[in-house]
Amino acid sequence: MKLPEQPFTVVDWTRVPSTDHPGETGSATWRTLETGDMRVRMVEYSPGYLADHWCDRGHVIYVIEGELVSELQDGRVLTLTAGMSYQVSDFGDAAHRSRTATGVKLFIVD
Numbered sequence: 001m002k003l004p005e006q007p008f009t010v011v012d013w014t015r016v017p018s019t020d021h022p023g024e025t026g027s028a029t030w031r032t033l034e035t036g037d038m039r040v041r042m043v044e045y046s047p048g049y050l051a052d053h054w055c056d057r058g059h060v061i062y063v064i065e066g067e068l069v070s071e072l073q074d075g076r077v078l079t080l081t082a083g084m085s086y087q088v089s090d091f092g093d094a095a096h097r098s099r100t101a102t103g104v105k106l107f108i109v110d
Contacts, residue, residue, distance in 0.1 A: 023052050026048040041108045044106075051099065056095045063104060067079060067080070071098075
């Protein structure tokens with residue numbers, strides 16, 4: 001990943017406006033900071049959330065709280081809990097989508 005040029009930036013995530021994004025089931029709440037081609041987000045998925053699409057975008061995802069299940073379109077299923085992360089590049093593997101039974105809070109760079 002090549003980060004775009006920017007000054008040293010401190011973010012108080014409690015002050016970043018949130019946006020809601022419905023899933024196939026449940027919903028996601030995003031707090032987003034965008035700089036050039038880089039997007040940094042604090043994301044919360046409600047209990048029962050299932051993404052409404054398969055994604056080929058690269059991400060660095062860190063689980064802050066809860067449990068995230070990442071499904072890959074080739075059938076693999078990976079479960080991440082607080083303190084775990086995953087990294088994948090744009091089109092770096094099978095497309096993926098997220099779900100959670102319990103709800104989850106994530107920090108995402110993409």
